Amino acid sequence: MDRSFEWNAANGPAFDGAVPTLATPADKRFFGLAVNARFGLAASLGLNARWMSLYAGLGFDILTYKTVRRRAKLALPPPNWLFLEECADPFDPTAELRVRPGIPADPVQAAAVGSIGMPSSDPDFWHADIPACRAALRTGQVLIVSVVATADDGTDEDAFVAEFEELAAMVRQAGAQLVEANLSCPNVQRREGEVYTDSRLAGRIAAAVKRGAGPLPVLLKIGALATDEAMTALLHATDGHADGVVMINAPSRLVVDGTGTPAFGPGRERAGLMGGAVHDVALDCVRRAVAIVQRDGLGQQIVAVGGASTPQRVRAFLDAGACAALAASPAAWNPFLAQQVKHADPTI
Numbered sequence: 001m002d003r004s005f006e007w008n009a010a011n012g013p014a015f016d017g018a019v020p021t022l023a024t025p026a027d028k029r030f031f032g033l034a035v036n037a038r039f040g041l042a043a044s045l046g047l048n049a050r051w052m053s054l055y056a057g058l059g060f061d062i063l064t065y066k067t068v069r070r071r072a073k074l075a076l077p078p079p080n081w082l083f084l085e086e087c088a089d090p091f092d093p094t095a096e097l098r099v100r101p102g103i104p105a106d107p108v109q110a111a112a113v114g115s116i117g118m119p120s121s122d123p124d125f126w127h128a129d130i131p132a133c134r135a136a137l138r139t140g141q142v143l144i145v146s147v148v149a150t151a152d153d154g155t156d157e158d159a160f161v162a163e164f165e166e167l168a169a170m171v172r173q174a175g176a177q178l179v180e181a182n183l184s185c186p187n188v189q190r191r192e193g194e195v196y197t198d199s200r201l202a203g204r205i206a207a208a209v210k211r212g213a214g215p216l217p218v219l220l221k222i223g224a225l226a227t228d229e230a231m232t233a234l235l236h237a238t239d240g241h242a243d244g245v246v247m248i249n250a251p252s253r254l255v256v257d258g259t260g261t262p263a264f265g266p267g268r269e270r271a272g273l274m275g276g277a278v279h280d281v282a283l284d285c286v287r288r289a290v291a292i293v294q295r296d297g298l299g300q301q302i303v304a305v306g307g308a309s310t311p312q313r314v315r316a317f318l319d320a321g322a323c324a325a326l327a328a329s330p331a332a333w334n335p336f337l338a339q340q341v342k343h344a345d346p347t348i
Ligand SMILES: Cc1cc2nc3c(=O)[nH]c(=O)nc-3n(C[C@H](O)[C@H](O)[C@H](O)COP(=O)(O)O)c2cc1C
Pocket: 042, 043, 044, 045, 066, 067, 114, 116, 118, 146, 182, 185, 221, 248, 249, 250, 273, 274, 275, 276, 278, 305, 306, 307, 308, 326, 327, 328, 329, 330
């Protein structure tokens, strides 16, 4: 928590517990691939093959490699992850949220905020590291690789879209089994982080990623869309290109410390709300997206992310029509979550 992202990538993970041995049959499907359970790790802590190998061993069966770029980018300096006093209304985009010192007694269910800035290792590194992740997977586990194009001030839209296609082809060649395009990071410049709110551009990117991914299933990672109109526009614009939509990324919120100043420092007024507090927002999005897909006869499946911190919450996502649920921050604080989910409900 008090070291840089790069330090954590180079030195982590620190885990000295016993790796569980619970075995389940690989009798479920995730976009046509056999999986032990429809639960796994969202783009977050799969920083490299060492991290991925631990989470695979801990029984997270759908594993997402944290978003990679076409060029290396450093993370924002620490702090990158803080906890909140409370989050009275996780749906309110105007709320000013106050951080609390330290780590709460129950960090799995607590409301947290993240400000990492979507870093990436160098393509030479991740191109060699993705095959090592594949090699670490057990029977009934699958690897998603998340990608994002980099938008500088001078990047025009055609180049931005083309870079998504190139990245999809690169991760396919490296061994990804599914390609996820991240259209939604809350802590990067507007163009990269809010693509999901621009359905026309999201549609172009989905088509480009599909071309680059070839036969692999294509997923789009989006943030919360508050209205059915916006959700309908996004789903229609990407239908036929994206096989699935992963929702939600951490909603962007104003975050202050006890004195009312930006808790992550100047220029980092906003951070992404994650963990227990976002579950209701994610569940609402999943329910509405599933209803629109069914109503309009669209082809996408919905993958649920956001506060999937208990077996009951994972079950609630599946009952809402999601084809799988993934955890990010809860997986950091409860490494046995996948085992508990499978033990509590073998049908997941
Ligand atoms: C340490 C960390 C790193 C993350 N990095 C990414 C990322 O690279 N790409 C992405 O799409 N989402 C990223 N996320 C967002 C998560 O995938 C997820 O959408 C969000 O945290 C909400 O889920 P949660 O409540 O399970 O944490 C990250 C989250 C965490 C905690």
